[in-house]
Amino acid sequence: MSWKIQSHSTELEDLLIEESLFFTGNGYLGVRGNLEEGLDELDKTIRGTYINGFYDIVPITYGEKQFGFPDTQQRLLNVIDAQSVEIWVGVGNEKEKFSLTNGTILSYVRTLHLEAGYTERKIHWRSSFGSEVIITFKRLTSFIRKELFYQFITLEPVTGDIPIKIISTLNGNVTNFTDQNDPRVSSGNAKRLQVEKIERLDNNNYIQLNTFASNLSTAALSTTSVSAEDVSYSHYVGKESITSTATFKLTKKVHVDKRTFYIDSRHEPNLLARLLTVKNELESLSFEEIVGQQKDYLQSFWKHTDVTISGNDSIQEAVRFNLFHILQSAGTDSISSISAKGLSGEGYEGHYFWDTEIYLLPILTMTNPHLAKQLLLYRYSILEKAKNRAKEMGHNRGALFPWRTISGTECSAYYPAGTAQYHISADIAHSYIQYFLATDDWEFMKLAGIEVLVETARLWLEIGHFYKGAFHIDAVTGPDEYTCIVNNNYYTNVMAKQNLYWAKKACYLLQQKDEIYWNKLKQKIAINDKELQQFQEAAECMYLPVDDTLQINPQDDTFLQKQKWDFANTPKNRYPLLLHYHPLTIYRYQVCKQADTVLAHLLVEDEQTEKVIENSYHYYEQVTTHDSSLSSCVFGIMAARIGRLDRAYDYFLQSARLDLDNTHGNTKDGLHMANMGGTWMGIVVGFAGMRVKETGLHFRPQVPKAWEEYTFHLQFKNRLIHFQITEESFNINLVNGEPLSIYVWDKKVKVQYEHSIVLV
Amino acid sequence: MSWKIQSHSTELEDLLIEESLFFTGNGYLGVRGNLEEGLDELDKTIRGTYINGFYDIVPITYGEKQFGFPDTQQRLLNVIDAQSVEIWVGVGNEKEKFSLTNGTILSYVRTLHLEAGYTERKIHWRSSFGSEVIITFKRLTSFIRKELFYQFITLEPVTGDIPIKIISTLNGNVTNFTDQNDPRVSSGNAKRLQVEKIERLDNNNYIQLNTFASNLSTAALSTTSVSAEDVSYSHYVGKESITSTATFKLTKKVHVDKRTFYIDSRHEPNLLARLLTVKNELESLSFEEIVGQQKDYLQSFWKHTDVTISGNDSIQEAVRFNLFHILQSAGTDSISSISAKGLSGEGYEGHYFWDTEIYLLPILTMTNPHLAKQLLLYRYSILEKAKNRAKEMGHNRGALFPWRTISGTECSAYYPAGTAQYHISADIAHSYIQYFLATDDWEFMKLAGIEVLVETARLWLEIGHFYKGAFHIDAVTGPDEYTCIVNNNYYTNVMAKQNLYWAKKACYLLQQKDEIYWNKLKQKIAINDKELQQFQEAAECMYLPVDDTLQINPQDDTFLQKQKWDFANTPKNRYPLLLHYHPLTIYRYQVCKQADTVLAHLLVEDEQTEKVIENSYHYYEQVTTHDSSLSSCVFGIMAARIGRLDRAYDYFLQSARLDLDNTHGNTKDGLHMANMGGTWMGIVVGFAGMRVKETGLHFRPQVPKAWEEYTFHLQFKNRLIHFQITEESFNINLVNGEPLSIYVWDKKVKVQYEHSIVLV
Secondary structure, X not given: OOOEEEEOOOOHHHHHHHHHHOXXXXXXXXXXXXXXOOOOOOOOXXXXXEEEEEEEEEEOOOOOOOOOOOOEEEEEEEOOEOOOEEEEXXXXXXXXXXXXXXXXXXXXXXXXXXXXXXXXXXXXXXXOXXXXXXXXEEEEEOOOOOOEEEEEEEEEEOOOOEEEEEEEEEEOOOOOOOOOOOOOOOOOOOXXXXXXXXXEEOOEEEEEEEEOOOOOEEEEEEEEEEOOOOOEEEEEEOOOEEEEEEEXXXXXXXXXXXXXXXXEOOOOOOHHHHHHHHHHHHOOOOHHHHHHHHHHHHHHHHHHHOEEEEOOXXXXXXXXXXXXXXXXXXXXXXXXXXXXOOOOOOHHHHOEOOHHHHHHHHHHHHHOHHHHHHHHHHHHHOHHHHHHHHHHOOOOOOOOOOOOEOOOOOOOOOHHHOOOOOHXXXXXXXXXXXXXXXXXXXXXXXXXXXXXXXXXXXXXXXXEEEEOOEEEEOOEOOXXXXXOOEOOOHHHHHXXXXXXHHHHHHHHHHHHHOHHHHHHHHHHOOOOHHHHHHHHHHHHOEOOOOOOOOXXXXXOOOHHHOEXXXXXXXXXXXXXXXXXXXXXXXXXXXXXXXXXXXXXXXXXXXXXXXXXXXXXXXXXXXXEXXXXXXXXXXXXXXXXXXXXXXXXXXXXXXXXXXXXXXXXXOHHHOOOHHHHHHHHHHXXXXXXXXXEEOOEEEEOOOOOOOOOEEEEEEEOOOOEEEEEEEOOEEEEEEEEOOOEEEEEOOEEEEEOOEEEEEOO | OOOEEEEOOOOHHHHHHHHHHOOEEOOXXXXXXXXXXXXXXXXXXXXXXXXXXXXXXXXXOOOOOOOOOOOEEEEEEEOOEOOOEEEEEOOHHHOEEOOOOOOEEEEEEEEEEOOOOEEEEEEEEEOOOOOEEEEEEEEEEOOOOOOEEEEEEEEEEOOOOEEEEEEEEEEOOOOOOOOOOOOOOOOOOOOOEEEEEEEEEOOEEEEEEEEOOOOOEEEEEEEEEEOOOOOEEEEEEOOOXXXXXXXXXXXXXXXXXXXXXXXXXXXXOOHHHHHHHHHHHHOOOOHHHHHXXXXXXXXXXXXXHOEEEEOOHHHHHHHHHHHHHHHHHOOOOOOOOOOOOOOOOOHHHHOEXXXXXXXXXXXXHHHOHHHHHHHHHHHHHOHHHHHHHHHHOOOOOOOOOOOOEOOOOOOOOOHHHOOOOOHHHHHHHHHHHHHHHHHOOHHHHHHHHHHHHHHHHHHHHHHEEXXXXXXXXXXXXXXXXXXXXXXOOHHHHHHHHHHHHHHHHHHHHHHHHOHHHHHHHHHHOOOOHHHHHHHHHHHHOEOOOOOOOOOOOOOOOOHHHOEEOOHHHOOHHHOOHHHOOOHHHHHXXXXXXXXXXXXXXXXXXXXXXXXXXXXXXXXXXXXXXOOOOOOHHHHHHHHHHOOOHHHHHHHHHHHHOOOOOOOOOOHHHOOOHHHHHHHHHHHHHHHOOOEEEOOEEEEOOOOOOOOOEEEEEXXXXXXXXEEEEEXXXXXXXXXXXXXXXXXXXXXXXXXXXXXXXXOO
C-alpha cells in the first residue's frame, strides 16, 4: 500500500488532470498520460510528448519595445506523438472503436506504480454490439535507456472470439497547446516542427522533424507487434504520420508491444543510427524484463529518497507521488534542468526558472547528489550566455542568469516580474554553495563551481553601490512578484551577501587546497586579490535593515510605508490577484504573492535573531496571498521553525496534495514541480528542521500531531544516513560512511551507526 | 522681415525635414509639406494628410500580457492624398516630368508666409530638352473653412510655347508610415482604410474611405482646373484613385487651381452633401480672396499672440514659426486636442499626451482663451472613459485619464512610462485651474470644470493613503521617464495637492456664486461635504518632504539614495539613453530624462522656499540628460527664476530652434509641439517671469543680454494687455478692459492704460 496512485474516474475533468498526474518520464523524455484511443474533447486535451530542453525559437512581440527586451524566446516543443493505439472491435457494421465514451465500461482502474515505474489502465469493456474484452494499457519511459517509450497492451476476450483491428500511429503533425486567455500558457506559434523524413525502414516506422528556427532535429523510431497467431499487418506512410494496422481474431490473451525510441540532434548527430542501435540492444528484452530493470533502478532511488510517514496514508501517498515525479522530470545530461512543469506539460513554455535551485535542488542535493550535480552543470553550460546578458543590460562584468530560459538567453517578456529578478543569480550561487557544503565535491568546484560563484558575485558589485557606508542594491524584484522593481529587497541583499562571501571564500579555500590549479583558474577568470577584497567588503557592508518598531526585516526600502491590501473586501473569486488587478495596482499595496523575506530567513537564517525571524513570519503571513505555488511550503517550514507546528502542518497539507487534489485548478497544464520539492522540504527542512551550514548538518526535529513517526535518508559528504523521528526520539543511523558530528537543537552530537536522541 | 520662413535647399535630407516644417494645417486638417511632383525616395518620405483625431483601432500584442493592459490602441490615420500634381513638359520623346531630380534647377525658394498663412515653392526649371518654366506652388489649409486644402500652381513659360500635361490625383490608397527600428514610430498595421466609394461627380473627383475597425469614414472631394485656353481634360477613375489630366500649350502665365475638401463622419453623417455645400460656398472666391480671408484671420491671431524680439532675427523667426504651428495644430472642435506632433506627422501615433495641458495650454490660455477652452472641453468629452479606466485599474471612484489616447481609452503599451504616469490627471486639473484663474469663465466651470476637478481629486483619495499623519501616493511614475514606479514622486504629490485643494475650493466658490446650480451639480456628481473635507485633509497633509542635508525636494522616496549615473563614461552616441540601455538599468540610477521636481517648482512654486527651489534646480540639472524635448524649456524657465539668466538663455536657444535646426534629429517624423509651447513659455514665463495665481498675475521681468527688448500680449479676465520689456523698464499697456492690479517682483502694481515700471 501507498506505492500506488490509483484513479477509477472516467470523467472528462479527471482525465484532463490525469494527463499530468499519470505522465511518464525519465528526465529526458516525458509523455503525458493521454489515452491511446484518444479523447473526444480535442480542444481541451493537451496531448504531449516532450524532450527535456528540446525547443524552437519563437518571436516575442511588444506593443512598445524598449532597449534590451528579448526579441525571441525558446519554447519546449511537443514532439512526435507515439501514444495512439486504436483498438477496433468487431467486423463490418458491428465494428466499433474502443473508447471511454463508446460502449459500456464494466470496470476501470488506472494505476501509477511507484516502485516499478510504469502506469497501467485496466478496462473491462463491452462494445455496443455485445463483445466484451479486458484491455490493459501499460506504459513506461525507461530510466535505463532514456530513448525508450514503451507501450504494452494486453487484450483478454471475455465473450469468445472477437475480430480485432489495431491501428498504431506515429504522428509527426504535432503542435503545442495554446490558450489566448491565460498568460501562464502560450498563445500563438503552435506549430514549430516540420517533417524532414518519414519512412518505413524494415519493420520500423521512422519520422524525423526539424524545428522552424532553432536548427534542431528530433526523430522517433517505432514498431508495433502483436503476439496473436495469424496476424495480418499493413502499413501506411502518409505525409506527416505513419500507421501500422494489425488485424487478428482475439481468442485468448494477446499482447500488443509498441516500442518507440526518441532522440534529438543536441545529443546525437546521426539520429537514425542511434535509434537503430538502441532498438537492437533492447530487442531481446521482454516487457517484464524492461520493467525489471526499471524496478532495480527505482529500488536504488527509493533507498536514498523515500520518506515514510506513519499515521497518514494520504500524505504518504502524496509524498511518494511527488518524489517520483521529481525524478521523472530532472534532466540528467547537464544541458537540461527541471522546467516549471517538469516533463508533464507545457505550462510556462517549458522554461527553467529559479524553481530548480531553491525548491528542487535541496532534495536532490541531499538524497541524489549525482542528479543534483547534473542540474548544477546545466547552469554552468549557459554561463557564457549569462555573461553576455549582463553586458547587454549595461553591466561591465559578471553573469546575469536569465529569469526564464531553456538554452540560456532571457525568455521573459515582462521584465518587472522577469529580468528584474536578479536574485536568480544569487539563487544559483546558493545551490552551488549548498551542494559544496553537502558533498565536499572539489572536482565540481574546480570545474564549474568557483567560476559561477565569482561571475555571479561580480554582478552584485556592478549593480550595487555604497551609500552612507552600507552596500545597497537598487531596482530589482525579489521573489514576491506582487512587489516589483524596488531598492534593497531584503531577500536579494542577503542572498547577494552570501554569494559575495562565498565567491571570496571558495577562492581562498581552493588556493589552500590546490595552489597550482588556483593560479590557472585565476588567469582564466581574470580575478585578483583586490576584487576578492571587494567581494568581502560588499558582503560585510551589505544593507540588511531591521525596522525599529516592528522588529522585522522590511521587504524593501519602502514596503512598510505602503497601504495594506484590503483583504477584507476582496472576494475569493478575485484571486489570484494577478488575473484580476493591474500590476500597478497590486504593486501599490503591501501584498505578497509568495514568501520573500520569509524565504530569506529559511535560506540564510543566521543573519537575523530568532525574534526578527518570528516577527517577520507573522507580519508577512498577514499580507501574503500564496497566489504562487512556491509559497505555502516555505511558510510551512518557517512556521515549524518558530514552533508553530499546527500552522506548519496546515501549510504542509496545502503543499503535499496540491497537484493530486488540483487545488490550484491548473494541474492539467502540468505539475507544480517546485511545490513537489517543497513537500519534501516541508518534512525534512520543516519538521525535522534540517539546515546545511558551514558548521555541518543541523536539525530541530519535531513531529506533527497527526503522525506517529516519519523517516528519511540523507546523503552527506559520502555518507548515507537514516533518520527516524517520533514524538519521543530522534534516531539516527549511519548506513554507511565515517562517523560525523551534527547539531540537534544547536547541540553538537557525534553520530555513530545507531544513535538515538531523546526528545523532551 | 521675420514673417517668412525660407529654404533654398533641394537636398534630400532637408526636403524630408521640411515635410514637417512646411506643413499646412488649421487644427482640423493637416497636410505635410510633401512635393506635388513626388520624391524619388519613397521609403524615406512620409507622405501624409491628417484629420485631427481621425483614427482607427489597432491591436496591441504583448509577449506577456498582464491584467488591465489595453488590447487595442487608436492610431491617427493618414487619409486621402490630394497633394499629387504632376507637371509634364514637352511632347513625345521630349516629354519630361518636372521634379527636383530631373532637368536643371535654375533657382529655387520655398517660403512659409506666417502673416498670410500659406506656403509657396518657386522654381525656375529647365527640362533636359531645354524648355524653361517658372513654377510656383502655393498651398493652404483654410482657417475659415476647415474642410479646405487649396493648391494653387502658377506656370510661366520662359522659352516660348511649351506643351504641358498636368496630372492631378486624388489617391485613396493610403497607408501610415512604419519603422521597425524606432519605438517612437509605429511598426505595423500600416493600411487601415479601404475605399467605400470612388466616383466622378459633375466636375469633382470623390473618394470615401472607411476604417477597418473604428467604424469611421472620411471623404474628399477634389477639382482641378486650369486657366489656360484650349485645355483638354480627361479623367480616370481607378479602384483606389482618380486622376484628372489636363493638356494645353503654355504660352503665357497659367494657373492650376486644385481645391480639395475633407470631412469625416465624426463631424457630419452625410459626407458628400457637406463637401458639395462647402465647395459651392467657396466657388466664387479666387485664390487671392481665400488668402485674404486667411490674412484677416491671422491678423487677429498675431494681434493677440505675436511676440517681438529686438536684437535677434533668428530667434524672432523661430518664435513666430513655433507660434504659427501651434495654431495650425490645435483642435477647435472640443473632440480633438494637440497630438505630440500636432498635425505635422504621425510620430507617437498621433496620440494626445499631457503635452497639451502643461506645455501648450499656457500660451493658448493666456493669448487665445477661446482656443484653450476647446482643448479643455476635449478632456471633458473623454471623462466617462477616464472614469471607466479608473474602475478597470481597480479604483472604486474617480477619473484616471489615459497617458496617451485619441478617443479616450488608454493607448499606452508600456505602463511604467505610460499608465503609471497618474500625474496626467492632475495636469489636466492644473490646466483647468489656470484657465479659470485667467478667465473667470464660470460657464465653463459649471459645464465641465468642477466635474473634472472633482473626479480627478477622487482618484488621489483612491490611490493615496495616510502614513504617520502624512498623505502618501505610492507606485506612480512622475514626468521623468527614467525613474519609474516610485513612491511619493514630488511632482505628482504637489500636483495632486493642488488638484485636491481646488476640487474643494471650486465647489465652495460655486456654492457661493450659484447655490441652485450647485445643488443640481452636487446630485449629478454625488458629492457631499464629507468628501470635500477629505479632499481638504488630503491636500493639507500631502507629503512634500525636503531633504535635510541637501535642502532640496527629493524626486521620490528613494531617488537620492541611488547611485548617480556615470555621465563621465557615457559616450555621446549613447544618448538618448532609452535607445541604448535597458529601462531597469536606467531606473537604477539617479538620472532624469527631463524636468520633474524642477517642473513642479515651476507649476506650483509657492509650496517651497526660494532656497529649496534654487538648490533643487542645481541638483537635478546635474543628473538630467534632456533626452526628452519637454525638458530644456523648463530648465530654462527655472534658470531665469533663480536669476541665472545666461543659463536660461542657453536653454531657451535649445528650445527655440529645436525643429528649425532639427537638433533632436527626428523632426522629419513631425514637429515637437510641446517644445514649441515651451518656447513661448521661455519668454513669457521665463524671462518675463509670468505666473498665474489665485492672487492674480505675477511678473519678474528680465531681459537676456542678447536682446534689446521684447514684447507680447496677454489676455487676462477679459482684458488684452501689452507688455514691453527692456533692460530698464517694464511697460504695460492695457489695450482694452478694466484696470487691474498685478505683481511685479512681488510688488503690487495697479495697471492703467499706459504704465511703465522702471527696472533697476
